[in-house]
Amino acid sequence: MEGAQMEDFRIEECENDNNTHEDSQMGESEQNNKHMEVAPALISVHPTRNSVAVAVGSDLRVFNLLEDCAVILVDEAGGASHNDSIRGIKYGANGKLFVSAGDDKLVKVWSTESWRCIATVCSEKRVSAVAISNDGLHVCFADKFGVVWVVDLPGVDETQAPLDKKAVPLLAHYCSIITSLEFSPDGHFIVSADRDFKIRVTVFPKKPLDGAHEVQSVCLGHTEFVSCLAFICTPDSPQGILVSGGGDSTVRMWDIISGSLLDTCAVGAKAQFESDTTEGNCSTVTDICTIPACTLIAVAIQSLRGIMLLSCDLSSRTLSVMKVVSIIGENFVPTSLGSSISGGLLWMVTGASKLRGSDVSSLSRVKVISGFEKSSPNASEQEPAVLVDSEIPGGAKLLEKLQGSISVDEKVFLAAADAVKTAMCNLLIKKQYSDEKREFRKRTRNDRKSKH
Template identity: 65%
Template structure:
């Protein structure tokens, strides 16, 4: 019975958001539902999917735009990886995965799509031929590397495209040289970034024009965000986001004494100002970290709290040039609620005025009516113009449990473990 309950919670997926690199469109995934709003025309997008496996049938776990903005990739628990063309918004290819997909990334040159499954294998799809608008129907994925039977939580390509970085629930971040010939596999490991003491949940690169290679930041279930040198794998700085936000007077839990620290759920680098936005379980708002690329340090500059309503973001996205940070809060399905697949969307604006050193409070949470795209966008992406606060709160709570069940190792007491071993035959003969 306990197992059955757990399984239901396991199936809960967070709502996800992705923003087109020049903010032409915004995509939100809630459960199996993919919603796209075109900001250029100000219209909701009608997706077209004529492939053999039309549309997602189970929770979408990853949404990602290519850096040239031509592609959107979605993938999830239905073991489908769908490649959408952002011009006509049709699905140009559905790649079948053997296992549930947990992360996707598109190489910076737009030539490869990489996705990772829950068994720790990273696959690559070669997009050669896509640019001639040929059919991609027969695209097959090849496995290039594997973490040993561990859920991969995040995948990233390094800004220079030399490395592919994969993070897993066994506290590891692996930096692998991306091969010239993907069919041969990626055998050369550049480094392991080790230092987290819980599952690694998210990865991002921070870079600017002076440091085009950038630095890797990672968020984890241990409540910290860490800064890494991927060439050597050395830890450059650690920011105890959970503890510091807590000490600044922000309440991170619902009042109950929580036995484990709040996990970092998402990271988003804001390219125009070397800031990293961080969302953490239980905090109604966003923590902004400033990353000093020359000193290689990471520190909290500001906590933007959302006033007037509870809003614990589950995912964030931003474009490479514009001023808004987009956030979504929601889950795939809530038990005991008929308002399925609802998600709240919000945006923060004003980063362009934030100078790295001033520390001045400029970034503000936009009112619903001021969001680019306005109410029409909210109606499309949220599923409804207005979302009740309770729904968002319940979603955050469900998600917390789901994440804990999925990624944190179960701690059995010594007695319980001995009890479980009692049935073993080699123990029976001992007494």
């Protein structure tokens, strides 16, 4: 029975590079969808706000806030750093490393001092999530087949030629697309979430190249795919308190040691009220970001023009909606959020690549919310406010680098938000096949055909 189940899962999930048509109509449709897969714009902020990075499509854009200038990426492999949509970007905990990866099956590791690519890793499948260990010695990435891979980076010398590193399997979910990877604040655990509603907490071993065999806990409670993870750091919990968001329109809080659900905050109804829409499935949580300066959690929700702020009561370990910060007068629906340890700012980006019917291959827009300063005795009494473009650190130069210089109509950004919503549903909501179609897919699998 187990073999038959694995067979069915492989048919649903396995991503072949040379797909054939199931039949002329269905095959053409699936091929067109593959080439038109919309990728959301992503943003990541250096831990101490030295720089900000935005990825949209295959384009990786970085701005140096310390030197107030755009960054020129140095990749000695030649050509573009990536040649397909980037699906994951992340700074390391100490800010010395940055990793980018995506649909071109390449994982690039960058030094944030020189912004030179110091290592390139080839993945067997398209990459869906990335993470850097807290000590900066290992890069982990997940693929769409449900495997988490690890690469060691000891003794990397910037003066040497970039390394071509080989990844080894660290752990795996049961043939399910992994949507998010995070290391716990103390670095003892790596947490992975998938589209089958599961969150797995794994002990990160002393010798990761030998595999991670100890599962600390499994967090079960979401009723739809889990889309994003983040940690709240507290003095009483060095491993941190985990928060997650998903397709069930909830943000949930977890104790990762026991895997127990601490609290659930339903954000869907509030988001629908604020977005003034009655569309179905419009309240998926697309990203969450904890604010290091306080106990607030920023939540990006499909169709919500702005962000929702949740307050976390650490003593009772509960979540509650504090307020919604709206983007007035613009079609700005955030696709990704980022913050830093210092600065009291929340960075947001909206946009997408491969947008059908648009003259622009990729577009993005950046906004910043202030009002999260550490110095405030009570963060919840602050009034977060959206900065005008001239008040954003880096000003016009930063926006020109991260957004691009092309002027885009407001309606295009709203179309991008709808396209991202559709793409996420197509990717993360499982297709249901009839018995007849399932048998047909079995017979026409590429890897089952004889080789001549």
